[in-house]
Amino acid sequence: MRLAAVVETSRRVxxxxxxxxxxxxxxxxxxxxxxxxxEIVVAFLTGRTRQGRIGIGYGTIRNAKGSPATEPSLxxxxxxxxxxxxxxxxxxxSQRLRLELLSAMFARATEPEQQFLIGLLMGxxxxxxxxxxxxxxxxxxxxxRADRVRRAAMMTxxxxxxxxxxxxxxxxxxxxxxxxxxxxIQPMLAQTAEDVTEALADLGEAALEFKMxxxxxxxxxxxxxxxxxxxxLNDVSAAVPEVVEAVRAxxxxxxxxxxxxxxLLPDGRPQPFQITMRRFGRKLDxxxxxxxxxxxxxxxxxxxxxxxxxxxxPQARRFQALVELAPQxxxxxxxxxNAAAGDEFFERSLAQGHEGIMAKAVGATYAAGAxxxxxxxxxxxxxxxxxxxxxxxxxxxxxGWLSNLHLGARDTEKGGFAMLGxxxxxxxxxxxxxxxxxxxxxxxxxxxxxxxxxxxxVVEIAFNEIQVSPRYPSGLALRFARxxxxxxxxxxxxxxxxxxxxxxxxNA
Numbered sequence: 236m237r238l239a240a241v242v243e244t245s246r247r248v249x250x251x252x253x254x255x256x257x258x259x260x261x262x263x264x265x266x267x268x269x270x271x272x273x274e275i276v277v278a279f280l281t282g283r284t285r286q287g288r289i290g291i292g293y294g295t296i297r298n299a300k301g302s303p304a305t306e307p308s309l310x311x312x313x314x315x316x317x318x319x320x321x322x323x324x325x326x327x328x329s330q331r332l333r334l335e336l337l338s339a340m341f342a343r344a345t346e347p348e349q350q351f352l353i354g355l356l357m358g359x360x361x362x363x364x365x366x367x368x369x370x371x372x373x374x375x376x377x378x379x380r381a382d383r384v385r386r387a388a389m390m391t392x393x394x395x396x397x398x399x400x401x402x403x404x405x406x407x408x409x410x411x412x413x414x415x416x417x418x419x420i421q422p423m424l425a426q427t428a429e430d431v432t433e434a435l436a437d438l439g440e441a442a443l444e445f446k447m448x449x450x451x452x453x454x455x456x457x458x459x460x461x462x463x464x465x466x467x468l469n470d471v472s473a474a475v476p477e478v479v480e481a482v483r484a485x486x487x488x489x490x491x492x493x494x495x496x497x498x499l500l501p502d503g504r505p506q507p508f509q510i511t512m513r514r515f516g517r518k519l520d521x522x523x524x525x526x527x528x529x530x531x532x533x534x535x536x537x538x539x540x541x542x543x544x545x546x547x548x549p550q551a552r553r554f555q556a557l558v559e560l561a562p563q564x565x566x567x568x569x570x571x572x573n574a575a576a577g578d579e580f581f582e583r584s585l586a587q588g589h590e591g592i593m594a595k596a597v598g599a600t601y602a603a604g605a606x607x608x609x610x611x612x613x614x615x616x617x618x619x620x621x622x623x624x625x626x627x628x629x630x631x632x633x634x635g636w637l638s639n640l641h642l643g644a645r646d647t648e649k650g651g652f653a654m655l656g657x658x659x660x661x662x663x664x665x666x667x668x669x670x671x672x673x674x675x676x677x678x679x680x681x682x683x684x685x686x687x688x689x690x691x692x693v694v695e696i697a698f699n700e701i702q703v704s705p706r707y708p709s710g711l712a713l714r715f716a717r718x719x720x721x722x723x724x725x726x727x728x729x730x731x732x733x734x735x736x737x738x739x740x741x742n743a
Contacts, residue, residue: 239345274398292679442550442551443577446593454490463482494564592613618719646734654709660717695722696713699715
């Protein structure tokens with residue numbers, strides 16, 4: 236398929252605000268693809284490449300982008316091969332070779348195609364074709380129920396692979412995409428509730444748990460083999476051998492656990508999140524750090540046990556099985572039906588140094604990868620996980636460092652990110668140094684005082700209130716925003732949504 240057809244579909248998807256129309260446009264595009272093109276186009280139309288980040292920065296693109304072609308000729312398979320070649324270039328002269336490949340591709344691209352490719356490479360393709368919409372389009376194009384497609388995508392973590400399986404084999408192609416040991420499952424995510432009263436009004440009877448500010452992990456066990464996966468589904472087993480040993484000792488032949496690990500002070504209170512995350516650095520003296528900074532696991536869900544998936548079991552059933560399996564390592568929990576009991580539990584969590592509580596519908600299944608209404612997080616002070624969109628150079632004592640951060644929330648309706656203001660408050664000297672180094676790696680453009688970056692870094696922001704603001708297109712801004720911590724364990728897809736912000740502001 237010609238890239239021009241994909242670009243035209245992208246344009247039309249971006250121009251409509253109607254979800255069903257977006258789904259229809261994407262489904263029609265998918266039906267026109269050859270099997271070998273499906274993964275490529277699904278990735279393109281959800282704003283990414285199959286290869287992920289391919290090591291191309293704004294400067295290289297600027298140097299590669301010449302005069303556009305007058306007629307379209309590029310095929311999507313050609314572009315995918317070029318991206319694949321670029322990712323494999325290493326060693327002396329690699330920058331020159333990448334530039335040559337990129338220049339050759341841009342020379343054959345029309346102006347709309349060039350703009351599409353730049354947006355794709357920079358992670359800024361804002362067309363409103365988010366994964367949820369694409370999943371519905373895949374279901375419509377294949378004639379398979381949307382919930383079946385969504386389940387397979389959650390199990391694989393890649394909707395492109397699911398789309399190709401459907402094109403090649405129909406619904407039978409999804410049979411292998413279910414829970415499998417040592418293939419990590421996307422973690423279930425939570426929405427935000429203002430307080431316990433609101434959470435119980437939404438959920439009714441709810442299981443309440445301490446919300447710990449640790450590192451989320453998913454652990455798989457089969458016999459003596461144990462692997463620990465991070466929130467981003469990376470294998471971190473070598474970094475936390477004490478967790479591996481603890482799970483190996485549990486009385487189950489095979490299992491999948493969901494939980495948090497964190498470092499505790501001698502009195503049992505948690506260390507700050509940044510301290511816990513030192514155990515997950517790139518270069519570790521694991522044995523020394525194990526002695527200096529031991530990690531303690533706390534489990535809150537059981538997804539698989541002795542050959543059977545528990546994903547479709549209610550939360551109450553999964554937790555009871557967990558109680559029987561690992562009673563000494565459970566997260567603190569109660570069942571609440573009234574706000575008074577919930578408020579007391581919330582205060583107890585804060586008093587023990589945690590950041591709040593989770594409220595979970597006792598009848599809810601485990602929606603892997605989804606941010607549904609059956610899990611709600613309640614925190615104080617109010618915080619949001621936001622994405623850095625740009626940063627301004629500091630003045631005075633902060634001269635030479637990127638300081639004032641531009642903050643954005645994921646917009647699940649329009650795509651991209653809705654800016655909610657700026658802040659430089661709460662940044663330590665150590666954080667200034669770190670964020671300057673990391674943000675410059677993600678640079679996509681700049682002016683005299685601002686560096687614009689790929690929306691990759693997630694930061695936890697505390698704030699007092701949300702106010703109406705004509706200054707930003709979103710119409711909202713955070714008042715007295717300050718940086719609480721960076722969240723390297725989270726991706727931009729894990730950030731809070733603009734729709735959550737609207738609800739918190741009372742505008743939704």
